[in-house]
Amino acid sequence: xxxxxxxxxxxxxxxxxxxxxxxxxxxxxxxxxxxxxxxxxxxxxxxxxxxxxxxxxxxxxxxxxxxxxxxxxxxxxxxxxxxxxxxxxxxxxxxxxxxxxxxxxxxxxxxxxxxxxxxxxxxxxxxxxxxxxxxxxxxxxxxxxxxx
Amino acid sequence: xxxxxxxxxxxxxxxxxxxxxxxxxxxxxxxxxxxxxxxxxxxxxxxxxxxxxxxxxxxxxxxxxxxxxxxxxxxxxxxxxxxxxxxxxxxxxxxxxxxxxxxxxxxxxxxxxxxxxxxxxxxxxxxxxxxxxxxxxxxxxxxxxxxxxxxxxxxxxxxxxxxxxxxxxxxxxxxxxxxxxxxxxxxxxxxxxxxxxxxxxxxxxxxxxxxxxxxxxxxxxxxxxxxxxxxxxxxxxxxxxxxxxxxxxxxxxxxxxxxxxxxxxxxxxxxxxxxxxxxxxxxxxxxxxxxxxxxxxxxxxxxxxxxxxxxxxxxxxxxxxxxxxxxxxxxxxxxxxxxxxxxxxxxxxxxxxxxxxxxxxxxxxxxxxxxxxxxxxxxxxxxxxxxxxxxxxx
Numbered sequence: 001x002x003x004x005x006x007x008x009x010x011x012x013x014x015x016x017x018x019x020x021x022x023x024x025x026x027x028x029x030x031x032x033x034x035x036x037x038x039x040x041x042x043x044x045x046x047x048x049x050x051x052x053x054x055x056x057x058x059x060x061x062x063x064x065x066x067x068x069x070x071x072x073x074x075x076x077x078x079x080x081x082x083x084x085x086x087x088x089x090x091x092x093x094x095x096x097x098x099x100x101x102x103x104x105x106x107x108x109x110x111x112x113x114x115x116x117x118x119x120x121x122x123x124x125x126x127x128x129x130x131x132x133x134x135x136x137x138x139x140x141x142x143x144x145x146x147x148x
Numbered sequence: 149x150x151x152x153x154x155x156x157x158x159x160x161x162x163x164x165x166x167x168x169x170x171x172x173x174x175x176x177x178x179x180x181x182x183x184x185x186x187x188x189x190x191x192x193x194x195x196x197x198x199x200x201x202x203x204x205x206x207x208x209x210x211x212x213x214x215x216x217x218x219x220x221x222x223x224x225x226x227x228x229x230x231x232x233x234x235x236x237x238x239x240x241x242x243x244x245x246x247x248x249x250x251x252x253x254x255x256x257x258x259x260x261x262x263x264x265x266x267x268x269x270x271x272x273x274x275x276x277x278x279x280x281x282x283x284x285x286x287x288x289x290x291x292x293x294x295x296x297x298x299x300x301x302x303x304x305x306x307x308x309x310x311x312x313x314x315x316x317x318x319x320x321x322x323x324x325x326x327x328x329x330x331x332x333x334x335x336x337x338x339x340x341x342x343x344x345x346x347x348x349x350x351x352x353x354x355x356x357x358x359x360x361x362x363x364x365x366x367x368x369x370x371x372x373x374x375x376x377x378x379x380x381x382x383x384x385x386x387x388x389x390x391x392x393x394x395x396x397x398x399x400x401x402x403x404x405x406x407x408x409x410x411x412x413x414x415x416x417x418x419x420x421x422x423x424x425x426x427x428x429x430x431x432x433x434x435x436x437x438x439x440x441x442x443x444x445x446x447x448x449x450x451x452x453x454x455x456x457x458x459x460x461x462x463x464x465x466x467x468x469x470x471x472x473x474x475x476x477x478x479x480x481x482x483x484x485x486x487x488x489x490x491x492x493x494x495x496x497x498x499x500x501x502x503x504x505x506x507x508x509x510x511x512x513x514x515x516x517x518x519x520x521x522x523x524x525x526x527x528x529x530x531x532x533x534x535x536x537x538x539x540x541x542x
Contacts, residue, residue, distance in 0.1 A: 014400055018477060021398050111478035 006030040006119060007046065009039040009066070010054035015081075015110055019052065022112040026120055036065045043069075048076060050122050052115065053090075055082030056108070066090075070103070077122045078103040079115065193533050194375045198228075198235045198525045209318045210238060215539040216317065216358070217532025218329040219368070219525075220309065220349060222293045222389030222412070223490070227316045228528035230536060237525045238316050243289035244308045245278040246270045263315050267304065274311050288427060295408045296332035296390040297345040306348050319357045327358035328535035330365045330527050332392050333404035336465055361538055366394025367401045368530030373486045373520050381483040382512075384462070385527055386491035388412050391462055393469075395476065395483075395512065402475050407465050411491035414458055418450040439496025455497065459504050470511050482515035488526040492519060 006023065008030050010016040016032045023030050031046065033039045043051060051073070053066050063086060070078050070090065080090045084107035106114060210227065217228035221242060228237045247253055249269050257264050262277040273281050282289040292298065292305035292312075299305045320327075331346045346362050353360035363371070369383030379399035385392040388411045395403040415426040415433065422429075424447065432447055443449040470476065485505075487498055502517040520526040 014402060014475070015477075018397060018400050018402075021400070108474060109476070109478050110474075113478065113480055 005046075005049045005123070006052070007039070007042050007048045007050075008032040008052045008054065009036070010034060010052075010081075011057045011062075012054060015054055015056060018110075018112050019054075019115055022116045023119060026116045028116070028119055028123065036062050036069075039066075040069060043073075043076070050077045050079065050119050052079045052081065052119070055080060055086045056110075063089075079118055079122075080105045081108070081110065081115070083108055191375045193230055193235065193536055194372055194529070196230075196233065196235050198237055198522045198529060199231075200522070200525055201236065201238045209314060209316050211318045212320045212325060212327075213322070214325070215532065215535035216320070216325065216327040217368075217528045217530070217535055218313070218317075218327055218353075219365075219528035219531060220293070220313075220329055220331075221365075221387055221527070222291065222296055223387065224524075225309070225312050225316065226525060226528040228525065228532040230532060235525075235529050235532060237528050239524075240275045240312050240316050241279060241289075242293060242309070242312055243275070243278045243282075243291055244304075245273045245281040245285075245289050247273065247281070263311070265307075265311050267307065272304065272308060272311070274308055275315055291389075294389060295335075296387070296392070296406055297335075297342060298348060306352065309349070310352050313352075314356075317356075323357045324359045325357070326361065326535045326539035327353055328361050328363050328531040328538065329353065330368050330531050331362045332390060333364055333366065333394065333406040335390070335406050335408050336469070337408065361535070363531050363534045364394050364401050364404045365392035365406075365527055366404060367396055368527045368534065369486050369488045369520060370394060370396040370401075370530070371399070371533045372526045372530035373488070373518070374484065377484055380479065382466075382485045382514075383530075384485060384487050384489075384492075386410055386462075386487060386489040386497075388490065391458075391489075391491075393462075393466060395470065397477055397479065402477065403469060403473060405465075405469055407462055409458055409461055410489075414451065414454045414491070417454045417457075418447065421450045421454075422447050433494065434490075437494040439494055439500050441496075455494075455500060456504070458491075459497075459501050463501075463504055463508050467508050467510055476511060479512060482513035484515050485517045486520055486526075487517065488520035488523045490524055493523050 006028055008016055008019055010019070010032065011034050013034070016034070020030050020032060031042060033042050055063055055066065067090060080087045080103070087105040087107050090103070090105055104118060106118070210229065212229060214230060219226040219228070223242055224239050225242045226237050226239045228235055247270065249266060249271055253271060257271065257273070262273055263275045264271045264273045266272070278289045292308040294301065329349060332342055334342055350360045350362065365385045366383040369385055370379055370381055373383070374381045374396070380397050383394045383396065389408070391407040391410050393403070393405055393407065394401050411430070412426070415429045418429045419426040429447065429451070433451055437448065437451050439452060439455060443452050487501060492498070498517055498519045505514065505517060522529070
C-alpha cells in the first residue's frame with residue numbers, strides 16, 4: 001500500500017504516531033501532516049483514498065476549514081476523530097448530499113484498532129471497485145488494440 | 149486513428165503506473181526490512197543479561213564505542229553499553245562531599261585514587277569515595293540531584309554531575325555517537341523544572357561529543373522489560389528521590405509523570421518515627437528488609453508501614469492521573485505493570501504492590517505486576533535500547 005493512499009491530519013503527535021504504527025501493523029502505510037494548509041496540499045498532490053482528520057486539540061477555525069475541505073472530496077473517504085461534540089457536527093451536513101464518497105465519525109475514546117479496521121475496510125472496498133473498473137478498462141483496451 | 153493513438157498512450161501510462169507502483173513496493177519492502185532489523189536488534193539487546201561493574205577508584209573512564217545509555221538518577225549515575233553477549237553497566241554514586249583545600253589533603257586524595265576537583269577553595273570529593281568521607285566525618289553526603297531533578301540548593305550540581313559522568317565515560321570514539329539519557333516526568337506536585345534539568349544535561353553531553361537524546365525513566369523501563377508485550381504497559385521506576393511512571397502504548401509514552409516520594413521518603417520517615425539516622429535505616433532496608441515476613445522489631449515494623457504508605461500514595465496518584473486524562477487509547481487487552489529501581493528491590497515489594505492494587509479501579513485493565521529482572525540497571529538498559537534504535541534510524 002502506497003503511503004500517499006492514506007493521509008492523517010492531526011495536531012497531536014502522539015495520536016498521529018500511534019495511528020501510523022497501528023496502520024503499519026495492518027500493512028497500511030500513511031503520510032501525516034499537522035497543519036491545515038499542509039493537509040490541503042498533501043490531499044491535492046497525492047489524491048489519497050482515505051483522509052483521517054483528527055480534531056483533537058485544534059482550533060475552531062481549523063475545524064471550520066476541515067469541514068469546508070471535506071465538502072470538496074468526491075473520491076476520498078473521510079474519517080473524523082475527536083470529541084463527540086465536535087465530530088458529530090461533521091456528520092449529516094458534511095457527508096450527506098455534499099459529494100463526499102464515504103465518511104465516518106469515530107468519537108473519543110481514541111481507538112487506534114478501530115481506526116485501522118475502518119481504513120482497511122474502506123481500502124479493500126475501493127480496491128475491489130478499482131479492480132472491477134481496472135479490469136474492464138484494460139480488457140476494453142486490449143480488445144480495441146487487438147492484443148488478445 | 150487519433151482514438152487509437154490515445155488508447156496507446158493510455159496503455160503506456162498504465163504500464164508506467166504499474167512500474168512505478170512496483171518501485172514503490174520494492175522501496176517499502178526495503179524500509180520494512182530495515183525497520184524489522186532495527187526492532188530485532190533492540191529486542192535482542194533487551195534479552196541480553198546485564199553485567200554490572202562498580203566503578204573502582206582509579207580505574208579509567210570508558211571510551212565509548214557505539215550507542216550509550218545513561219541513567220542520571222538521584223542516587224547513582226549508570227552507563228550502559230551493548231557488548232556481544234551482554235549489556236555492560238558501570239555505576240558511580242551521584243553524591244559529593246566537600247573539604248577545605250590543603251596541600252596535605254590533596255596528596256592524600258591523589259595517593260588514594262579519590263575522585264575530586266577543586267572549586268572555590270574546596271575539594272569536591274565525588275562518586276563512591278564521597279560516601280567513605282561522609283562516614284569518616286559522621287555525616288551525610290550531598291546530592292547534586294534532589295527529588296529527581298538538578299538540586300536548586302547545590303549550585304555546583306551540574307559541575308558535580310559533569311565530573312561524575314566524565315569519571316565513567318570519556319568522549320566517544322566517533323564524534324556524534326548517540327547517547328540516550330534518562331529524565332524524570334513532570335512532577336505531579338511540588339516544584340522543579342524538568343525542562344531546565346534536561347537542557348543543562350543535554351548541553352553538557354553535546355559538548356562531550358555525543359548526540360544526546362532523552363527518554364523518560366518510566367519509558368526506559370518499558371523499553372527494557374516489555375518487548376514481549378509490544379512495549380505496551382506501565383513502567384514504574386521506584387528510585388531514591390522519586391517514582392517515575394509511564395503508560396506506554398506500542399512504545400509511545402502516552403502518560404508520564406513523577407511522584408516525589410520514594411526510597412528517601414521511607415528512610416527519613418522511618419528515621420523520624422524511630423529516632424534513628426536515615427543512613428542507618430537505608431542500610432537495614434537494603435540488607436534485611438523482607439516485606440513478606442512479619443516484622444520483628446520496631447525499625448522493620450516502621451519500614452513495613454512506610455512501604456505500605458508509599459505504595460498506597462503511588463496507586464492513588466496513578467488512579468487520579470489515569471482517570472483524569474483523555475489521552476489513553478482503547479487498549480484491547482490487559483497490560484502489565486513493571487516495577488523497577490532500588491526501592492522496588494526488597495523481597496515482597498511486588499507482592500505488597502499487587503495486593504494494594506486490588507483495591508483500585510484503574511481505567512486500564514492490569515494483567516500482572518512484575519519486578520524487572522535487574523531493578524538497579526533497568527533504566528540504563530532501556531536508555532541504551534532507545535539509543536540503539538535512534539542511532540540506526542539516524
